[in-house]
Amino acid sequence: MDQSGRQRIGFIGIGLMGEAMVRHLLDLGHKVTVWNLEPERLETVVPHGAIAADSPAAVARDSDVVMLCVLNMAAVERCIFAEDGVAAAGRGPAVIVDFSTADPDGTRDAAARLKALTGAGWVDAPVSGGPQLARTGEMTVMAGGSQEDFDAVKPLVEQMSGNLTLMGPVGAGQTTKILNQAIVGTGYVLMAEALVLAEAAGIDAARLPQCLAGGHADSSLLQRLYPQMQQRAFDPPSSYARQLLKDLKAVSEFSRGLGLDLKVIEQGVQRYKDYVALGHEMTDSAAVVKLYEHDAAERRASKS
Template structure:
């Protein structure tokens, strides 16, 4: 503890991790950072963070370790791989995993980490994008023990406008999969209604204002649709490969429950068509290009 506040670590300085780390530094937290690609570390150090040589070193220097990495394999590597968090873990420390990962596997790894080291685990995937991360207005859906939730709550208060405890470890990831089912299908829907509006001859740019306050309104119509309409994809707010990974995870989860959800399946196929190798690192809003090609 420093000045009565937990010492924080952050592992994974991608688009979201960078903005969250900057937010925490601005709010006065001590943050030790590590990233697989080392070139992302110096800007955080310039902003006041302390660099670490490994996830284990981050864990050793921190009371609460936050992590946001690409996928389940990266989570496992950062926690239990060589130089991983488990090597610097100790009773009373807590890992807060902001990655989007598999619910069941998350629960298994959380049990293992607690059994082997005494370190707690809160799965806390996020929604809202980089702007919300920077402003501290994210939505965080969380799973874990109530005591761990209480410990991390002051940190989450500086990062999230909505921090909801959904149940035991894995419950946050389940809620995130449902979130991504909504997001993934609606990215396709926004592209298709934009294509419809443009083809119909109306002023497509005025549609969000026209529909504001009605049943069709929402943040995707008010925020995503205008970016699609303006073809405003640079710099990317997220990466298409990430949303593709997430909707495939939704499809796998749905199949595991024995459900048939045709709308979700159709949306996944649209993302498959869009995310070719050259589109992997573009903003997922660029899925409208699938429909531009048909003009």
């Protein structure tokens, strides 16, 4: 605990989401010690009061709770179990809160391994809502963990979220995130196709969210994502196409592992594969609408 009696927070992974979460925690007056694999990213939070550490182990030694928001399961394992990782800290945190999008089995294995090494608990807590809601503390958080570990971090995570739900034991949060990404990823493709259809039909495409508000077609995707696509407002990116493709591939693998063949999801995966293959891996996920513009241009060229 710090001098004010608050839990000392460590945060590993200062990407778009990590930066927004750390900035929010700092706004609330928390002490936050940070590390990132690319140290230049620390300059997005250190000037605002975050304390830079030289390794995940150093973060752990100065923290009661360590939070992670990194790219994938391999990155989680590197941060926890490498020679300079959290597990090597000696005196480490009581609980890990992993905001990363990872896989359920890998999460369960990592949690069990860390428990055996250090006694620390684990709450997998993948998020939805993007950097804007992370910055204001209104994310949706889908958690997995024991009731004891969840209760230990709940007051802190509630300060970062507008909707926090414990879905079951360790791994349940990651399983729920797979379902979330199935809806989001296919929804992005559907919004792109709806926009292309509206524009081709000659109606006022910008007024579609207003027109459909309150009906069965209404959703946050229609009200927040569709206007971004319609305005082609993709810079700076709020998420990356390569990340959503990774998540959609995970959905596909998970569903196939359960013996399912989910054709809409498979089409969503293929659409993002096609888009990323054009060299757009670091563009905004919503810019997938450009794939349809590319397809249309190719059709025109083939007819000329």
